[in-house]
Amino acid sequence: MMVWGEQMAExxxxxxxxxxxxxxxxxxxxxxxxxxxxMSLLANFPSLLPVHFSGILIILFLxxxxxxxxxxxxxxxxxxxxxGARFFKRDLYHRNFFTRICVHCGVTKYER
Ligand SMILES: [Zn+2]
Numbered sequence: 001m002m003v004w005g006e007q008m009a010e011x012x013x014x015x016x017x018x019x020x021x022x023x024x025x026x027x028x029x030x031x032x033x034x035x036x037x038x039m040s041l042l043a044n045f046p047s048l049l050p051v052h053f054s055g056i057l058i059i060l061f062l063x064x065x066x067x068x069x070x071x072x073x074x075x076x077x078x079x080x081x082x083x084g085a086r087f088f089k090r091d092l093y094h095r096n097f098f099t100r101i102c103v104h105c106g107v108t109k110y111e112r
Contacts, residue, residue: 082107
């Protein structure tokens, strides 16, 4: 039986980078939905938050949008540690961030 640490033995630095990029992408979505929630809260209950808070939220949302676009691009172009091709992206229109195998060579994510 293999444990997670053994499975990352072959390309540990590359898989760690893949996990980091995935976490950045998920974090950008969590932050975006949190800001939208706060904006809706502010729209419905304006007395709850300070007056200039909506401007700060809009700026944070735009900064997070840029961060999310960069994180998406970095993950989409992340090279497979085995074959060097884009792990999640087959061509211009087909990409799958949920795949567990490389769309080019078939190496399993976090495997030897
Ligand atoms: Zn590959």
